[in-house]
Amino acid sequence: MPDRDRARLDSSLCHIDVLIKAIEEAPESSAREPARELIEIVLDLHALALARIMAAAAACEDRRLLSTLAEDAQIKAMLLLHGLHPEEAETRVRRALDRLRPQLGVQGVGIQSGRVAVEAGRLVVHVFAHAGGDGEQRRAWRREIEQALLDAAPDLEEIVIVGLDDVDSPASPDNDLSRAALARG
Amino acid sequence: MVGEAEAHSGWAARLRRFACPPPMEYCEFCRAEIPAEHAHLLDVAGRRLACACRTCALAFAGRVDAAYRAVPSRVQAMREFYLTDSEWSGFHIPIDMAFLFHSTPQARPIALYPGPAGAAEQALSVDAWSMLIANNPTLADLSPDVEALLVNRLRGRRDYYRASIDHCYALVGLIRANWRGLSGGGEVWDLIDSFFARLRLDGDGLAEQRHD
Numbered sequence: 253m254p255d256r257d258r259a260r261l262d263s264s265l266c267h268i269d270v271l272i273k274a275i276e277e278a279p280e281s282s283a284r285e286p287a288r289e290l291i292e293i294v295l296d297l298h299a300l301a302l303a304r305i306m307a308a309a310a311a312c313e314d315r316r317l318l319s320t321l322a323e324d325a326q327i328k329a330m331l332l333l334h335g336l337h338p339e340e341a342e343t344r345v346r347r348a349l350d351r352l353r354p355q356l357g358v359q360g361v362g363i364q365s366g367r368v369a370v371e372a373g374r375l376v377v378h379v380f381a382h383a384g385g386d387g388e389q390r391r392a393w394r395r396e397i398e399q400a401l402l403d404a405a406p407d408l409e410e411i412v413i414v415g416l417d418d419v420d421s422p423a424s425p426d427n428d429l430s431r432a433a434l435a436r437g
Numbered sequence: 438m439v440g441e442a443e444a445h446s447g448w449a450a451r452l453r454r455f456a457c458p459p460p461m462e463y464c465e466f467c468r469a470e471i472p473a474e475h476a477h478l479l480d481v482a483g484r485r486l487a488c489a490c491r492t493c494a495l496a497f498a499g500r501v502d503a504a505y506r507a508v509p510s511r512v513q514a515m516r517e518f519y520l521t522d523s524e525w526s527g528f529h530i531p532i533d534m535a536f537l538f539h540s541t542p543q544a545r546p547i548a549l550y551p552g553p554a555g556a557a558e559q560a561l562s563v564d565a566w567s568m569l570i571a572n573n574p575t576l577a578d579l580s581p582d583v584e585a586l587l588v589n590r591l592r593g594r595r596d597y598y599r600a601s602i603d604h605c606y607a608l609v610g611l612i613r614a615n616w617r618g619l620s621g622g623g624e625v626w627d628l629i630d631s632f633f634a635r636l637r638l639d640g641d642g643l644a645e646q647r648h649d
């Protein structure tokens with residue numbers, strides 16, 4: 253994808269938030285509902301058409317068509333919006349972590365992904381990280397990781413990363429003890 | 438690509454939420470529609486949270502004698518906290534996670550701890566509670582019933598929060614809804630981790646609590 257197209261896509265996505273906010277805060281409340289409904293209808297029309305395109309691509313003997321569609325940044329964004337991307341959020345997030353690993357590695361941050369699970373639109377990623385640095389630096393790394401995961405899965409309501417607070421202490425093995433204790437309770 | 442304040446949900450999720458908003462909830466006092474993020478009032482005797490619109494929540498704000506008490510949603514991590522392991526054992530709370538507060542209807546301090554069937558109660562001696570306050574003076578101005586000391590000592594952690602009661606009940610609800618089998622199952626423990634991970638973020642002031 254050419255840089256120009258990439259920049260245009262990014263700026264469109266960024267602009268969506270600004271416009272949503274503007275509509276939500278519009279003083280004329282009578283205009284708000286038709287505006288929202290218009291977007292809903294236009295989105296539905298696109299979702300139906302896209303779903304048929306993807307079904308046709310999936311039925312195609314040549315698998316390259318499906319993967320071309322799934323990997324193109326512009327198309328991918330629309331597939332994600334409509335919940336039509338062939339890859340699960342977990343897979344996309346794992347890949348994003350794999351891409352991030354060498355980049356953070358050169359900064360002295362080691363990350364290993366543990367469980368990655370989606371529930372009710374919420375993604376929980378367990379990360380085993382080791383890094384030096386102060387709280388400020390760790391927060392910056394956390395933001396960087398969160399941003400990379402959000403870019404990989406913008407369709408998720410929430411991403412929670414567990415484990416980044418423990419960067420200084422190795423994961424303790426006493427879980428089973430406390431689990432047993434809670435079971436008694 | 439997205440602003441820092443909303444770094445926790447993606448653009449596609451936000452656009453979808455805007456275009457197809459989730460069904461509305463209702464104020465339990467005046468039946469007005471309220472957004473997903475809304476205020477709560479505590480039914481003090483029934484120990485239950487009631488969803489409220491802003492107007493109704495404000496009507497109860499500052500009233501300490503009423504059947505319902507306003508719950509100002511907030512959480513603050515307590516960095517310096519003094520509690521030894523043997524003092525904790527002295528509370529006789531069977532698990533390493535609980536919330537402690539002064540109960541007006543019972544006229545004494547109590548601890549509630551979450552379990553598969555909801556919250557269970559453990560009485561606290563007035564002496565133990567006084568000692569806790571003496572060692573940690575900021576606890577002296579916890580609002581009775583609606584604010585608690587939330588303790589997480591799981592997996593060797595020693596985390597203490599000053600948390601409004603809605604956060605505490607959210608933890609109870611999470612555990613009750615997701616507990617599987619005898620030991621809870623892996624899922625519930627991951628969710629508990631996530632709950633405290635978010636609490637730490639909120640308690641550090643990185644995320645604002647909204648309920649309007």
Ligand SMILES: [Zn+2]
Pocket residue numbers: 464465466467468469489490491492493494
């Ligand atoms: Zn109301």
